[in-house]
Amino acid sequence: MMTYAFKAIKANRLKTSLIILSLIFSITSIFLITSISNGVISMYSSMLKSDGDIIITQKNISDTFFSNIDINLIEKINSLDEVIKTSALIVGASMVEDLPIVAVYGVSENRFKNYELVTGKYPKQGEVLLGKSIYESLKNHNEILISNEKFRVSGVFESSIGFENGGAVLTISDASKIFNKSASMIMVNSKIDTDIEKLVNKINIFDKNIEAKSTTNFVDNYNQFKIIKTSSNVISFISFCMGLLTIASILSITINQRKSEFGIKRALGISMNKIVIQIINEALILGFFSFFIALGISKSVLYFIKNSSFLHGYVNGEISLEISVFILFTTLSISILGSIFPALNASKTDPMILIQGDKI
Known part of the structure; x- marks a missing residue:
């Protein structure tokens, strides 16, 4: 299955490039938004935790x-x-x-x-x-x-x-x-x-007029941290949706152009389930490839931000293992969801219609 997936990716280089670029843009956006917001929270919470078990502020x-x-x-x-x-x-x-x-x-x-x-x-x-x-x-x-x-x-x-x-x-x-x-x-x-x-x-x-809290409790419930996390999640979700729509659109066009290929495979007795799995495999390969490119780009951008004399270290971001796993899962989700809908649409079409080249 993977061999056929690689061959299909090479055969559709223009569409493949467009999908990869869309994925890289979406993944890099999610990486930067998530890591920078977490970096801000981490810096401030580290400063607060550096000296004291209890923090007292105005109520x-x-x-x-x-x-x-x-x-x-x-x-x-x-x-x-x-x-x-x-x-x-x-x-x-x-x-x-x-x-x-x-x-x-x-x-x-x-x-x-x-x-x-x-x-x-x-x-x-x-x-x-x-x-x-x-x-x-x-x-x-x-x-x-x-x-x-x-x-x-x-x-x-x-x-x-x-x-x-x-x-x-x-x-x-x-x-x-x-x-x-x-x-x-x-x-x-x-x-x-x-x-x-x-x-x-x-x-x-x-x-x-005062409010004393344990440092851990204070950091966990600090309003500004909640606002930053919520904003980060909302913007990341928007990036996720934009990537999903773009990839689904490109894959729909790609699959529509390959309808004769799918029709011939169906006529030869290859089940549509296998064809759908092949398309999903193609999407997963593209997802993994795009993820590692985006990871490299994100680390380079974060390094520049961290060492920029213009920003004086106020903006910082660290890509943790937890963030990487989360974004890898998000990437694969975007890839699978973006490919599975047009693939299922093609699976419902009669093989003769696919061979004849009618619209899916």
């Missing part, structure tokens, strides 16, 4: 950028026996020199160790620590303007998290003045074997 906020909680809450939290360490973080975005938007982090002093120094030292008041990516794109490496405030560059750090590597880190007091807030969130590190949910309940009692 009923849609995004951490809008959260504002009293940093003095740390004193009360530290009084709990289960707590080892608490740290505060302000997240925001601002214009930096000629760059229209840069991630800015205000952090408490005990969180500076999360940023691995390449050169220099951690910032004091009036100073800024720059991510390597953003540092390399600036003309002035000694002083920068953040929201019309001048800061001296104290050092450079490197991070595997794109958001951080392309960002600027300030003392939390300096960030507080820029963004007019006390803290965006507080991270709590607890002792081993602590009942996290009980600790969460204790913390929530301190202030009716």
Whole structure:
């Protein structure tokens, strides 16, 4: 069966090329949309998970950028026996020199160790620590303007998290003045074997305007992650449907041009089931071939995006095994569904009509 499928593919090179191009376009779109959206979620969740078992934000906020909680809450939290360490973080975005938007982090002093120094030292008041990516794109490496405030560059750090590597880190007091807030969130590190949910309940009692959650629970239920995932799924589904319609149309034309071939095979006693299986085999071969080409193209595009100085690491995507298996399954589904409908349509036609060349 596979031998006949390969021969048929070679015999219809123009249509085969069109099908492959359509598949590659659809698969690459799904790869990029899925991997980039997952990359954004992975980067931000990694940053949140890097320091703390519990995350505290303002209650009923849609995004951490809008959260504002009293940093003095740390004193009360530290009084709990289960707590080892608490740290505060302000997240925001601002214009930096000629760059229209840069991630800015205000952090408490005990969180500076999360940023691995390449050169220099951690910032004091009036100073800024720059991510390597953003540092390399600036003309002035000694002083920068953040929201019309001048800061001296104290050092450079490197991070595997794109958001951080392309960002600027300030003392939390300096960030507080820029963004007019006390803290965006507080991270709590607890002792081993602590009942996290009980600790969460204790913390929530301190202030009716805060919401404490375990870090895992926070990441799993973060509204922005849900929006990104939903948007990604919708766009991927549209790409899937476009690919399916295009391939089904091309295969319908191809099968219509091969009607005499199918008619002769039917007249020779070859069952239509075998012919349909042959067409599906052709589609599967094209699907596998297109998948690996699209995988190579997607990895090249993602590498360029990751290392683009223009994007400063804010956009990143990793093609995991899970994503690859999902997209391979999607590719084969597109190929089979796109081929099976015109094949079944041909199977219902009388062999004599097929040989005579009437429309299917």
